Amino acid sequence: MVLHLKRFLVLILLCLAPMAYADVQRLQTLHELRSEGYTAGTYLLIDNNLFERVREPGNREEYNRALATMSQLLQQLGNPSELTTPFANFQLLIRELEALGDEEAHYNLATVNRIMQAHGAFDAAAASAYEAAAADMPEDLLALHKQSLETSQILMLYQNNMFSSVGVYFLENQEGLFDILDASILARSAELKGIYPDQSETFSRLDKQYEFIQPRLKNPLSDWVPTIAAFYLQRNVQTLNNMARDVARSGA
Secondary structure, eight states, X not given: OHHHHHHHHHHHHXXXXXXXXXXXXXXXXXXXXXXXXXXXXXXXXXXXXXXXXXXXHHHHHHHHHHHHHHHHHHHHTTOOHXXXXXXXXXXXXXXXXXXXXXXXXXTOHHHHHHHHHHHHHHHHHHHHHHHHXXXXXXXXXXXXXXXXXXXXXXXXXXXXXXXXXXXXXXXXXXXXXXXXXXXXXXXXXXXXXXXXXXXXXXXXXXXXXXXXXXXXXXXXXXXXXHHHXXXXXXXXXXXXXXXXXXXXXTTO
């Protein structure tokens, strides 16, 4: 009787393991979906910034790459309507902007504002799906996701800061928002070093890259470097996402 019970419990565990793995993979996909959304928004803001005298084609290429990746990730999630609908609106508004002539598009900040509103709506929907999937998930994986997300958010907030007529729709806009995100990123960096002591060199490199751009994030008007900020902080985001992907692949 006892032997049969043990075998039954083993069978249950064997059945539950693939389900738990699938849940972790879904959480990772939702995180990467949000991450690519911030990449798309960031490079769209850079591409349409009035302080940039030349529109570098690489900016448009990067936000279109992010949009294509988002579409693929949505397919992996089964194209849920609560995510595909706001994503379609976000992408449609971007296509409307692209259809304008370069000079007209460059000064059509009302459309840029609508695009950022659409991004905010999409991110809110993706955040809701992520939060539902994150219940009982490993704290180390959630910490990597949060560090990646807040790095993306402080970067997009920096780009957003140069548009007086474009609102902040992806976070509750409050006094000292830069400082709040900055303090959270620094505190979590120390936390992650404790969670992953074998990755100390990686986190030290992330710290150096963040510290290099940090003064410019806080004083954008005195030292405006949109593409340099994106270059360094996107590298951090990519590294954190790669680490999270490895953790999720190992079953967390």
